[in-house]
Amino acid sequence: MLQLAWRNLSQSRTQFILGVGGVALALLLMLALDALMAGSEKDLVAYIEGVGADIFVSQEGVKNMHMASSAITYRDLALASHAEGVISASPVLYTTGVVKTNGASVLSYIIGYDPNEPLGGPQTVVAGTTNLQPGEAIIDEAVARSQDLSLGDEVEIMGQDFTIVGLTRGLTNIVNSISFIHLQDFQALRGGEAISYALLDVAPDANPAQVAAAINARNPDVLALPTTDFSREEKQIIRDMSVELLNIMNLSGFLIGLAVTALTLYTSTLRKRQEYGVLKAIGAKNRNLYTVVMAQAALSLALGFVAAIILVWLLGQLLPLAVPGMGLTLTQTGVTRVLISALIIGVIAALTPAWQLSRLDPAQVFRS
Amino acid sequence: MEPIMQVEHVTRRFGDGETEVVAVRDISLEVTTGEVILIMGPSGSGKTTLLSMLGGLLQPSDGRIRIGDDELTELDESRLPDVRLQHIGFIFQDFNLLSALTCLDNVALVAQLSGISRKEARRRAKELLEQLGLGHRLNFLPEKLSGGEKQRVAIARALINQPDIILADEPTANLDSHHGHETMRLLRRIAKEENRSVIIVSHDQRIKDIADRIFWLEDGEFKNVVEMALDPVCGMSVDKVSAPAEAEVDGRTYYFCANGCRDEFLEAPEKFLVDKLPPVHKN
Known part of the structure; x- marks a missing residue:
């Protein structure tokens, strides 16, 4: 049959x-x-899962990055860094913006990070360096290719010109791409002392969920989520x-x-x-x-x-x-x-x- | 000899009340092993209805049909396919081979339906087709075959499960004279040498030559029954009742188309008492 x-x-x-x-x-x-x-x-979630953080600390009620706005203080950062099991706490600033070049605008998440901190910037670059200095930017190679940009070229981010010193891979998605500038430049352009997120690295023997719970219990102004949870919320x-x-x-x-x-x-x-x-x-x-x-x-x-x-x-x-x-x-x-x-x-x-x-x-x- | 099929007072009605039509009326028939029966009649005489009932495709309104030990009229509908598969081989007017399957698979499929393994079914089908002279056409699709070849495949399909009865519906209707004759001879060989009963429904007068009995069906009733015999000298088919000559040798009666044939026969009967038909395979 x-x-x-x-x-x-x-x-x-x-x-x-x-x-x-x-x-x-x-x-x-x-x-x-x-x-x-x-x-x-x-x-x-390539940035969230690839940045190397075990815990994301955001403003209370903010569980993700996409279309979200989070503001926490350096005091919140310090409180989180002192939680048991935390090795380091790195501040990042984040907003949705555009990278302008050659008359074109490319939608992008702008991340401000301090290269002297353990976390926040891209883990690797395919060209250039991750060691950003003020006035410099790192963009994704897909954006560079589409806009015909290369290392040393100028782009405009948040109304200021930056020199491209690094190219990442895999940080362009269907919605936008991720671009990095120095934390100092971001703060200068936006003003104020607030930061968006604190990225925590915890000891290998520490449980991120337990550490996050402890931070939340101690500071009601923030929400600490293990990266897996934060990523799931984003998805x-x-x-x-x-x-x-x-x-x-x-x-x-x-x-x-x-x-x-x-x-x-x-x-x-x-x-x-x-x-x-x-x-x-x-x-x-x-x-x-x-x-x-x-x-x-x-x-x-x-x-x-x-x-x-x-x-x-x-x-x-x-x-x-x-x-x-x-x-x-x-x-x-x-x-x-x-x-x-x-x-x-x-x-x-x-x-x-x-x-x-x-x-x-x-x-x-x-x-x- | 014990009849293989018994049909007793079978009637089939369609509709009821004023619209009732009696397609077959009080038909009785006994079919013995090795017999070739021809049912003839005009269009609308009830041949198809009768054939459908004999084949277990349609239940009679009254009467009984028995094949071997199975009483078809008492069997549950769900048992009828098995009876058809095991006891009846069908040969159709349009050959009705499955167009997507090769000759070999057309024949083997019927064996597989009866529970035989695919390998064994193909082996049997191949053997049967080779015996019917189609060894070189095993893997041909039906569309590549001539009418005569298609009918031989259909005959192989009807024989593959070694049924007791072959039901043939106008088996020569779509064949030219040569292939029609070939098919008739083949059906007779199957009846006589393989001891299968063959019931043929046809308009083809030529089939009278191979029939042992001829039934004339009209208005759903058998109007006339003719018993036929082959003239052993010239091979002509003759009506036993109206045969111009007959003779008895060793207790058996022979019928002739003319006195000349009878005289020739009586001079040396042993010369003619050999089946002139070519041998056929035996399973």
């Missing part, structure tokens, strides 16, 4: 390509969207912002996949109605015929699924070349979800043909 299903499916090359291709494109829509979101999330913000769009797109993919699979199966069953009647007359049971239909659905979806995975992988390779900061990351959750969707599509799509076959009168073979 499986062989018959495969032969039925592949008998006409055009219908095979249209059927499997349609399913592949529908699943691709769902899979690519998920991979795009996963890639975006990964890029969006959640992005998800919450895009959840409706994501659901609509996923539903579209699901419906397209369902329509294509159901239509392919329906027409295929209708076309072979006489042959199924022959099989029934000869002695095939309804369950034998259901097996053929289900196997055809399963084969279409399995092939479509594999094709979609390959296409997403290819897109993942090509997309960043065309659109800097846009990456695709296949996640186990995303793949599983699309796989489950495909299974549901298969079952629903096979219902009508199976019903048709159950009602098929085998005696019709004598009436042709």
